[in-house]
Amino acid sequence: AQSVSQHNHHVILSEAASLELGCNYSYGGTVNLFWYVQYPGQHLQLLLKYFSGDPLVKGIKGFEAEFIKSKFSFNLRKPSVQWSDTAEYFCAVINNNAGNMLTFGGGTRLMVKP
Amino acid sequence: EAEVAQSPRYKITEKSQAVAFWCDPISGHATLYWYRQILGQGPELLVQFQDESVVDDSQLPKDRFSAERLKGVDSTLKIQPAELGDSAMYLCASSSRTSEETQYFGPGTRLLVL
Numbered sequence: 001a002q003s004v005s006q007h008n009h010h011v012i013l014s015e016a017a018s019l020e021l022g023c024n025y026s027y028g029g030t031v032n033l034f035w036y037v038q039y040p041g042q043h044l045q046l047l048l049k050y051f052s053g054d055p056l057v058k059g060i061k062g063f064e065a066e067f068i069k070s071k072f073s074f075n076l077r078k079p080s081v082q083w084s085d086t087a088e089y090f091c092a093v094i095n096n097n098a099g100n101m102l103t104f105g106g107g108t109r110l111m112v113k114p
Numbered sequence: 115e116a117e118v119a120q121s122p123r124y125k126i127t128e129k130s131q132a133v134a135f136w137c138d139p140i141s142g143h144a145t146l147y148w149y150r151q152i153l154g155q156g157p158e159l160l161v162q163f164q165d166e167s168v169v170d171d172s173q174l175p176k177d178r179f180s181a182e183r184l185k186g187v188d189s190t191l192k193i194q195p196a197e198l199g200d201s202a203m204y205l206c207a208s209s210s211r212t213s214e215e216t217q218y219f220g221p222g223t224r225l226l227v228l
Contacts, residue, residue: 092156102217104156107155
């Protein structure tokens with residue numbers, strides 16, 4: 001079965017620090033990749049997505065992610081975090097050969113200290 | 115901006131009682147999803163509808179859970195009887211025919227079973 005792994009469950013950073021959250025998936029076929037964010041008290045929001053083309057994807061709020069097919073990875077990055085980035089981040093994958101079933105990772109809770 | 119609506123936002127019930135959650139997807143979205151998110155984990159798909167038809171309910175515990183989308187618009191998820199382990203956030207999402215891979219999430223219903 002397809003699985004998505006987020007290795008960092010909790011991350012604490014100071015403002016202006018750089019961020020990289022890891023995401024690895026198990027399926028070897030064609031996939032669509034997503035990062036969702038959930039701010040405290042709010043619903044899941046799409047941060048960015050990758051379907052095809054340039055493996056470096058830019059999303060909202062200065063976030064970007066790089067798809068490395070050989071590593072089955074889709075890591076999320078931001079060069080300089082802000083206190084307002086405090087949230088839970090979820091990586092998710094669609095296996096294109098299995099309909100539109102979205103498989104989520106376990107999430108990474110990011111806390112940014114002011 | 116159109117959003118997925120869910121109600122109630124919070125529900126407390128006793129075990130063995132019946133509970134029901136309602137979801138109204140973004141207008142025009144043909145595909146509707148119900149997810150369960152246990153605290154500290156990523157969302158897991160319970161059921162997927164395309165219009166009024168069930169596309170995937172392989173992860174739905176059918177002995178106690180049921181879902182319907184009779185007119186292909188809004189949807190209801192029911193649990194009867196509720197068990198302690200059902201305590202979780204229940205999320206609804208929808209996607210359009212032209213961009214099925216991108217799902218938009220509602221605020222969720224947080225269920226506590228006592």
